Amino acid sequence: MLNFETRIGPDLGAHAPRYPQNGVPDWYRDAKLGFFVHWGLYSVPAWAVQHGEGVNIPAEDAYAWHQYAEWYGNTVRIAGSPTWERHQRVYGAGTSYEDLADLWDASAFDADAFVGELVGAGARYIIPTTKHHEGFCLWDTRTTGFNAVARGPRRDLIREFHDATRRAGARFGVYYSGALDWHVSDFPPIESDTDLFRFRRNDEHFSRYSASQLDELIERFSPDVLWNDIEWPDGGKGDDPFAVAALLKRYFESVPDGVVNDRWGVPYHGFLTREYRDIPDILDQPWESTRGLGYSFGFNQAEDARHSLSGDELIRMLVDVVSKNGNLLINVGPAADGSIPELQLAAMRTMGAWLGQNGSAIYGTRPWIRFGEPLAPVRYTSSAAGVHVHVMDPACGEVALPPELVGRDVRWADGSRAQIKTGRDGVSTIEIPDALRGAAVAVATAS
Known part of the structure; x- marks a missing residue:
């Protein structure tokens, strides 16, 4: 994946x-865990x-056989691709991708429950x-009739998400596809990483269109995070009022403690993003790991438990990312009707239960002198x-x-004092309580 x-x-x-010089605020670094929600026309075929x-x-x-269901609008235009073939069978050759807007029924969506x-x-x-890149x-929005209020759901879904998130006491951000919009473009399908930056609009008119949409989102929702994707049109990178810097x-000015990511294609960024990547060590700059629970962000009905993170795997991923100075932005991909698939729910609830007991070793923390042991x-x-020791395989006993922690008081998350043993080789070990040996990660704190 690209940096x-x-x-x-x-x-x-x-x-x-001249760009603003805002850094990454403490609230973001303390948060550690966010949720992406990829939901759009691609959720109708969900494949x-x-x-x-x-x-x-x-x-x-790779692009004809794309792993991301949210890229359906591109892969369906690659003649002979599996997506193209399936679309003909399911919807008929006369049904375009954008026709799916009128098939989108979001009647099961309850923002507060979600x-x-x-x-x-x-x-x-x-x-x-x-x-997303589909342009829906x-x-x-005042900028286009290709939206969820005028078609399909007939609802302002972002307003509902925003209001429910604020009521729940969480921070609210917006994802926006800045430079890719297939609805207002007339390019061939993207079939390579080169095409990803070649087949996109960079003209002033599109730059103004993108800026108008993002200005709407800022004015209406004051998002704590602006998460832009696939850069910004080059025609909007100058010193104009509609350009990125302005x-x-x-x-x-509207959200002084807001934060942005690094995907603007300009010499300024906030936190770094790493997508479906394993990071081997602590990064000096605040960063965010992002991926779906499966191999896609948008819901892919062809995936099952073999393709999706279990709750225990999700917990271990969170711990690994946080130990390396990162946040985890894990994605949930709803079905078209607005429900969260059971496979995703199960993993989410397992992580929530673990954080309920061990959250103090995650939220508000910073990296130690090293992320772990080789x-x-x-x-x-x-x-x-103190220093929180996350045992990633508690069954080992x-x-x-x-050595930096020898001599400190070490306690497990349940409050019990750790039993420290020193062997003939001089190595001190702590025994993992029986009750924690079945956990995804067992946590002890040396104070």
Whole structure:
């Protein structure tokens, strides 16, 4: 996956604008866990080719056999692709992707119940997709009739998400596809990473269109996070009032403790993003790991438990990311009707239960002097309470205590004091209580 902070063109020389200098606020660094919600027209077919262990897809076919269901609007235009073939069978050759807008029934969506599940799973911030690459807007926008109020659900879904999230006491953010909008473009389908940046509009008119939409979102919802995707049209990177620099200035004036990501294609960013990536060590800059519970962000009905993270795997991923100075932005992909599929719910609820007991070792923490040990299944976080030792395989029965923590009072999350043993080799270990050996991660705190 691409590192977007390295894409900062075009070079405007003396005409380069001045960007805000806002950093990453403490509330974001303390939050640790957010939820993405990918929901759109792609949720109607809810389908992509299965990926995963044992599946070998040649690089040249990666876009025709795309793992992301939310890319259905692109893969369906690649003649002969599995998505194209299935679409003909299910919907008929005369049904376009955009026709799916009139088939979208979101009648099962209850924003308070939905958000309640996310907050119950431990979310401190929630970021729904306001407009994905398909161009369909989920709020009551003045800019286009291709939106969820005029068609399909006939509801302002972002307003409902926003209001429910604020009522639940969580932070609210918006995802927005800045430079890709297939509805207002007339390019061939994207079939490579090169096409990803070649087949997109960069003209001033589209730049103004994108800025108008994002200005609407800022004015109406004062989002705590602006999560832009696939950069911004080059025609909107100058010193004009509709360009990125001016837009971000207006945003930070409206939301002083807001934060942005790194996917703008300009020399300024907030936190770094890493998508479906394993990060080997602590990153100096605040960053965010993002992925779906399965191999897709949008709901893929072809996936089952073999393709999706279990609750225990999700917990271990969260701990690993936080130990390396990151936040985890895990995605839930609702069905078209607005319900959360049971497979996703099960993993979310398992994580929520674990955080209910161990959240003090996650929320508000910072990295320790190292994230873990090279040969031991352990991760570390630190806070005012001390150093939190996360045992990633509690069934092993015991774990070595790092020498820096020997002599401290060490207690397990249930309040029991850890039994420290020192072997002939001088290595101190702590025994894991029987009651914690079946946990996804057992946590002890050295104070």
